Amino acid sequence: MENKRHKILVLSDLKSDTYTMLKSTVGLAKMLDGNIDLFHVKKPTDIVGQESQLSAIRNINQSYTATGNEIQELTDAVFKNYGVGVSHKYAFGNVKHEISEYIQNQQPDVIVIGKRQPKSFGFVGDNITDFVIKNYDGVIMIVDDKNTIEPEKEFALGFLNSHEELFEATLSKRLKNNAKKPLRSFQILKSNAQFDTERNSLEKDIVEYVFEKNDNTINSLGNYLSKNQINLLYIDRTEQGTKETHDAKSLDMNAMISKLKVSFLISSNQHTQI
Secondary structure, three states: OOOOOOEEEEEOOOOOOHHHHHHHHHHHHHHHOOEEEEEEEEOHHHOOOOOOHHHHHHHHHHHHHHHHHHHHHHHHHHHHHHOOOEEEEEEEOOHHHHHHHHHHHHOOOEEEEEOOOOOOOHHHHOOHHHHHHHHOOOEEEEEOOOOOOOOOOOEOEEEEOOOHHHHHHHOOHHHHHOEOOOEEEEEEEOOHHHHHHOHHHOOOOEEEEEEEOOOOHHHHHHHHHHHOOOOEEEEOHHHOEOOOOOOOOOOEHHHHHHHOOOEEEEOOOOOOOO
């Protein structure tokens, strides 16, 4: 696995800060020895309204050219600043259908998306974050527009409700080697009494913080992530739940993504290594 060049797919609406997404993706790609591919989908209804057929065709052609130029400028800037090439493709059509088909054809190892912004529409407004999490079994990185991974710089890595064996099974040594030491582990337990049974499994270079699950857990977790300047929070998605689950460790993933000011790395469903 260590010699594999990972395929990293960036899904962008070109409305959010795509350059910031690409910058964090470059940081990840350099650590994983990965290739970056950017894919954008535009809905036809975003281009044409009630115009005549001739006007609609003209608008589509103009939009196609403008979209290509915009993406080319972004990828050129990434290459100029970081020396990393980004292949790219864009399409007009049903957003979710085009994304599903592209993922099926490309079989990426990691998908990178941006955080959904409030009151946004189009690509992000179509709940693409939820769609990708539910329909893609591989590793997902969700990039915060302010808390990013700087290429070729150390970053602060945290783990949520994970354990040593899972670290080794899913994360490349190169990824962990580029993280600041000690690493930070955040455990959410039903009660502090559970702590004694779990702390002995941690490595010496990991500092653990334990939270009791209650209505204020996410806010408390956010405060500690900020104090420790965590850039990337690794989540084992099999340990997380939805609003309907009541397991001691489970938290609503959508709430965490929305409220926590950090980028996320969400595990694959199969716990395959990246």
